[in-house]
Amino acid sequence: MTSESKPAHFLQNIIREDLAGGRVSQLATRFPPEPNGYLHIGHAKSICLNFGLAQEFGGTCNLRFDDTNPAKEEEEYVDAIKRDVSWLGFEWNGEARYTSDYFDQLHEWALHLIKEGKAYVCHLSPEDARHYRGTLTEPGKNSPYRDRSAEENLELFDKMKNGEMAEGECSLRAKIDMAAPNINLRDPIIYRIKKMAHHQTGDKWCIYPSYDFAHGQSDAIEGISHSICTLEFEDHKPLYDWFIANLPVPARPRQYEFARLNLNYTVVSKRKLKQLVDEGHVDGWDDPRMPTLSGQRRRGVPPAAIRKFCEMIGVTRSDSVVDVGMLEYCIRDELDKNAPRAMCVMEPLKVTLSNYPEGREEILPAPGHPVREDLPARDLPFTRTLYIEQEDFREEANKKYKRLVLGKKVRLRNAYVIQADEVIKNDAGEIIEVVCSVDLDTLGKDPADGVKPKGVIHWVSAEKNVDCEVRLYDRLFSDPAPDAGGKNFLDHVNPDNLQVLSGCKGEIGLASAAPEHSYQFERNGYFCRDNKYGTAEKPVFNRTIGLRDSWAKMGE
Template sequence: MTSESKPAHFLQNIIREDLAEGRVDQLTTRFPPEPNGYLHIGHAKSICLNFGLAKEFGGQCNLRFDDTNPAKEEEEYVDAIKRDVSWLGFDWAGDARYTSDYFDQLHQWAISLIEQGKAYVCDLSPEEAREYRGTLKAPGKNSPHRDRSVEENLDLFARMTAGEFDEGSCSLRAKIDMAAPNINLRDPIIYRIKKMAHHQTGDKWCVYPSYDFAHGQSDAIEGISHSICTLEFEDHKPLYDWFIENLPVPARPRQYEFARLQLNYTVVSKRKLKQLVDEGFVDGWDDPRMPTLSGLRRRGVTPAAIRQFCEMIGVTRSDSTVDVGMLEYAIRDDLDKNAPRAMCVMAPLKVTLTNYPEGQQEMLSAPGHPVRDDLPARELPFTKTLYIEQEDFREEANKKYKRLVLGKKVRLRNAYVIKADEVVKNDAGEIVEVLCSVDLDTLGKDPADGVKPKGVIHWVSADNNVDCEVRLYDRLFNEEAPDAGGKNFLESVNPDNLQILSGCKAEIGLAQAEAEKGYQFERNGYFCRDSKYGSAEKPVFNRTIGLRDSWAKEQSK
């Protein structure tokens, strides 16, 4: 089903009605990540939704960094987020925005709440504040500082801002209702002391607004019409609205929630992803085993595949876990249609063609893709000595084995039919070479004697190839729910998530392979040249995904 023929989801219906009824003149959305880590596959759904809706309805989507916590935010993350959003194929309206751009205005609005008697400086420690807050079943109790006068609160907040108090000694809280059933309305903190430099504002501030306070007001400043977020913020919506209603904001954005993307065999908590990086389970945020967009890109996943995956899972308000096989299907489907073909021998076994002229090399032609004429043909050097996979030869085999067997014939892909005549073994009895004869009348056709070869195998010239390393990446976790039930997710790390093969031999054209561009290594899967490791003389190729598609097979039952 195409996106055009799919039924509209609930957000499309809301926006269409708002525009038709004149409640908004233009759709304006935003993607507001906190720059405290790299974007992951879960963020891709939000990116595609917010930017996609803006495009569909002729509006605009802002990129805004919600940078209210200098303790965890870095410029590295800002740069990575910009790179990932652009890579996915989206352009934000104007320059990237920052919540820190609005710190002066937010500070003035905090003073406005104090002047209205709706905010106060509280001296409770963080531990005491948690105790006073109550629980989901029991109401909280008022802070002993809740009834300070406006004048005293203005003075204390000014002194907080001037840096007179230590971190954790006091905070500015909204005065709402400590008995509210929604715990987010129990006098939430709106400003806290953090004596540290900010990546955008430097040392200007030592007090910073909370996310809950800054978020809605930043939306209002930017004229956001539809503040679209995931369901975990649904309980924060009354607080979002309370601030909007009690402050002189220039616009009235409305918050709408949708179900976040949850994948099995995956964790997307930025805290846990950072732990994987910090403790050396992976070699960085862009490790190809990571579910980050940078990791997926380095692994060879295309932005088109991720956009298609987000289209497939749809937009609802019901939380559910998506089978990672669906993502793998989208990746495989895109690469099958678009990736050029190539050959790479992972575990080389030497083959010598005894009746082929010594020193001769001929260039054979192979299609760049089985159905796409726009991908150019490849030239394959064919020589007396070749490499095939070790597993593609046996001295003896049953009829089910469709590869090279001693005394039998097999076709070399896009080349000739050969017959295994003799083996050469080392002192340990291991086969190190297969001596074969080649039928030079079989290029593009069956042998002249009418005996059909048992199968087709891939190969490369032993004299003219690319010496490379191949990295076989597998799922990072071997349990469907790695962090379910409060267990230590690190215990679910798959010990076989990476296998490094050295001494691999690829066809010569892959010497010019572009980093992160997908290729199908025929019979082996989809691979791309790594952008971080390897050299011009010895590239590294990462396995993006295998050829087998268990998810699609399961759906067809």
């Protein structure tokens, strides 16, 4: 089913009705990440949804950093988020925006609430404030500071702003209803004292607005028509609407919620991802084992595969867990159609062709891709000595083994048929070389011509190749729900999530492989040139995914 023929989801229906009914004249959405970590695969759904709806309905989508907590935010995260959104294929409306751009206006609106008797400075300690707040089954009770006059609150708030109060000494709270069934409406904090510099505003402020206070008002300032967020913000919607209704904002955005992306075998909590990084379980936020978009990019996942995955899972209001196999299918399908082919021998075994002249070299052509004619053909140097995979040779084997066997024939992919004649071993009895004879009359011929080798194996010239390192990445976790039910997710890290192979030999054309460029290593899987490690003389290739799903029996 194509995207054009798929039934419309509920957000598309809402937008169509709003445009047709005149509630809005143009759709305006936004993607509002907090710059306190790298984006992960769960964010991809929100990115594709917000930017995709804007494209579909001829609207705009802003990129806005909700940077209200300088204690956890860094410019590194800002830069990484911009790269990730661009990599996914989207362009935001105008310049990137920041909630901190609106700090002056938010401060003015806080003063407005105080003057209207709808906000007050509270000196309850954090512990007492939690006690006064009540529980899900019991109402809260009013703070003893709730009935201060507007004049006193204005004076105290000014002292907060001027740094005359200590951190944690007091806060500014909205005056709503301490008995409200929704705890978010029980006089929420809208300003806290944080005496630290901000990555955008420097030392200008020592008070910072809460996310709940800043978010809706930033939407209003930007003229956002549809504030689309995940279901965990559903309980915050009444507070979002209360601020919009009680402030002189220039627009009236509406909030709509959808189900977040939950993926098995995956952890997407920023706190837990940061723990993996800080404790050295992975090699940074962009480690190819991480579910971050930068990690997926470094692993070789095409952005088109992630966009397709987000389209396939759809948009609903029902929480569910998506099988990671669906993402792997999208990755494999995209790479199969677009990744050029190459050969790489992971565990080399030397082959000498006894009847091939020393010093002779042929250049054999091979297709760049079996279907795509726009991908250029490859030139493969063929020489007297070659490398094949160690596992592609046996001295003896049964009929099911379709590779090289002593006394039997096999075809070298895109090259000749060879026969194994002799084995050379070291003092430990290990095979270090196979002496073969080559049938020079078999180039390009098929079995119908009378040549019937056991199978086809890949190879590279031992004299002209690329010495490389290959990193075989697998899933980071072996449990489908590594952090569910109070589990310690670290107990379920897959011990075989990375195997590093040195001394691999790739075909000579891989010397010009660009970082993040993907290939299908024939018979071995999909790989890309690492963008962080390796050199031009010895590149590193990361396995993106195997040619087929090998995880069905992982637990057995």
